[in-house]
Amino acid sequence: MSFLEVRGVNKRFGGLQALDDVNLAVEEGTIHAIIGPNGAGKSTLLNCFVGKLIPDTGTVTFDGQSLLGLKPHQVNQVGVSRVFQTPEIFSDLTVMENVIIPCLAKRDGAFTLNGWSSVDAQADIREKAEQMLLDVNMADKRNMQAASLSRGDKRRLEMAMCLSQDPKLLLLDEPTAGMARADTNNTIDLLAEIQEKRKITKVVIEHDMHVVFSLAQKISVLAQGHVIVEDKPENIKGHPKVKEAYLGGAH
């Protein structure tokens, strides 16, 4: 059985079949990309992994455990972290605090009424957060308010927050959406760097095909809610079905 396994997932919104019998198998330690044109159902599929949506039929199994019916925080506690299209960080808090929170969540679980000890006194947490900031080259910004970071740094911080929890699976939702070419390249480099240091299984959702070819070991192409091809990057590039999906139907 694969690390993340999606079997026969269907999801309907009113008259729209957003996901149509989706099957997917992600192997441990690899980067698996899901690409497809706009409206192909990529985000819907991702939301089915993280507990935001429940598919009408089908199963989503992660590491032998079903993810269906879990709430977002429970999915995270199982070991799945998520990076959003636009970085979701704690803008009003400092960079350091942003990284401390996921570390605390990892150590103390979904809820702990720890109201009497000081955050500063948690030596293990501080050390871990400090190390994480060093890893992503943000240690000098530790006392900055997260809102004042550049866009690229926000992305970097969000990655750091996810990585600090040592997730088993990292979901990336269009990590380069709306970015300038230089930022996109930076993000690709960051991802490659992370992959080199820690072999975390990743699922990358992308609209831009070029981003994923340099990263992914395997690519699934989604069109109109259906996986049309699942193969290695080199086989995807010239695949007629993929061209058809991107260039538009029967033309």
Add this chain to the structure above:
Amino acid sequence: MDAIILQILNGLDKGSAYALIALGLTLIFGTLGVVNFAHGALFMIGAFCAVTLSKVLNLYSIVIDPTKTDFLGNPLKVKIPYVVSWFGESAGMAIINWSVPLAIICAIPVMMLVGFAMERGLIKHFYKRPHADQILVTFGLAIVMQEIIKAFYGANPIPTPAPDLFKGSFDFGLMIGFAENTIIYPYWRLIYFVFSALILGLVFAFLQFTTFGMVVRAGMADRETVGLLGINIDRRFTIMFGLAASVAGLAGVMYTPINPPNYHMGMDFLVLSFVVVVVGGMGSLGGAVLAGFLLGVLESFASMNEVKTLLPGIDQIIIYLVAIVILLTRPRGLMGRAGVMEE
């Protein structure tokens, strides 16, 4: 049966007031995205327009009346309102007597101006601020408005009677085929209901059949797109605010004979009107009206003795109870659209 009809009738006037205030609230929320805690104060200011007009009309000059003498035989000094000396005895007295309906005419421009001033001077700067800030600043404004009224008119309720023609009650039961004296209903309450229905009809017709209304409705549905079309939505929204203020004001003017106005009547109605808006669905005009009447009637049923003996205190909490149940089971309210104020 007659008891049920009576309770429905009794609920209608309060329901009308709820509906009118809630309509303005939800209009402002839908168009401007602003949660206006000062809307109850606008209702109150409308009521005090009526009070002011009746005071102004009663301004008098003291004249010595040579035809009358007091018990010492001296000529008697009498107070003659200016309107009487200007328009003659019968016309003048009639004008004073009709001060509440007449106040409608002066309340419209006054409330429009108040609305414009509020929107341009204050609310405009809070479009982009969080809802909590909007609540807070309009809450502050409501305090300021009611304290100004208190400073000028005092803290006690000021009785402002309806015209003599509409004083008293009529036997509604007899008219629809029940026995005599089963359903007695005051004239003014009926007038209040008819008046409210008229205003509601006018507002809906305005929104439905004019270009202006179309743009506003489009703006409520999708503000950004309308802005992209190059339509100056801001000016229309200012006018919308003035309109909402007038509707609340008119509701206040006509409410004065039912309950003598005091400076905190706005706050009392505000809390309930917010509940009405939430029950109807934030940003839904039809929902606000429906919920307004529904809650007005429900409140009146809950205050029936039979119900009260069964469930003591229910009349005090029925509206809140309904609101809590609706919010928990149907967060969008009765007729609300998806995605309004949901995180």
Add this chain to the structure above:
Amino acid sequence: MFNKLDSNDRYMMIFFIIMVLAGPIILAPFGAGYPDLLQRFAIFGLFAIGFNILFGLTGYLSFGHAAFLGVGSYSAVWMFKLLTMNVIPALFLSVAVAGVFALAIGYISLRRSGIYFSILTLAFAQMSYNLAYSVLTPITNGETGLQLTLDDPRILDGANATGDIPSTNLFGLTMNSTYKAELLGMTFQFNVGFYFCAIILILGFYTALKIFRSPFGLMLRAIKTNQTRLNYTGLNSRPYTLAAFVISGMYAGMAGGLMAITDPLAGAERMQWTASGEVVLMTILGGAGTLLGPVLGAGFIKYFENIFSKINDNVLHAWFSFMPESIENLLVGVLHFFVGKGWHLTLGIVFMLVVIFMPGGLVEGGNRIYKSLRRRFGNADETQAAE
């Protein structure tokens, strides 16, 4: 006690303790050194500190916190009536009942956020208020308010020899006893009730400080800034907000209990939504989300309420008597609206100005002044060095 705090916090705590304990001396020259007002400072300060743990940290704006204050007051008075005039059991019951009440209301209200949460809390508070006035009269004594009577059982206190209603006490130390001292032509009043409230206030402040610096407090702040991220970080926001709600409800209950301790009666008007609005005003005015802000805001409002309400036209005339009569009358005529019974008008205007121009409240204002001063002095240092 404070060895676990970092140095800044330790200084703040020491400063706070000194200011509170020396309150009767410091405030005497400002005409605020009498027990009744000092007690109100402490009680409303405590109320606002608690409210701030919910609103300041999580951003959930409750418009119903006065309900918990009222419940606390009723509980305390019942304790005085049934068990003993000792204040400790009363205070415990106030906090416990308010906590349970907050748990129930919070559990339901926190299913929604934003404006819906505000309306739900408002609805619950208004329901409690309406019920306290009507059906619950056997418990609340309706409009008259709950008072002590001679024939209350007071099981633990034994027979009442004097024939007067006994006063609240701490193991015999009566709350309304005051020690007066004359110095430099001023009278300083040291009141037992105030010092009892002051100690609770200090403990409450210390608890709030610990919460602010704790992982729990960090999570609450995280809820305010980005709940989505929090959930996807593996944290369940609901129990955090509920805990904050219950804690702030317990603070409110404690404040209500203290109100009954200093003046043993309880009325439904304490639960009205305008009373909830007042604590919102205090917190915002002082600075929501800051530690000292709410206490400052409570002190500010209660102090000026006291001062402004006392000023009448005669006082105003006396102030401006040095001016020509026409100007004097004009000034008095204008200011008349803002003082005495018009105090709420002034409060409303000040509050609006704060929300519009200084959303961080008095604390932010103070910080701005401090920074601009430091910049000025800093520049001066640099120019000196350059010379």
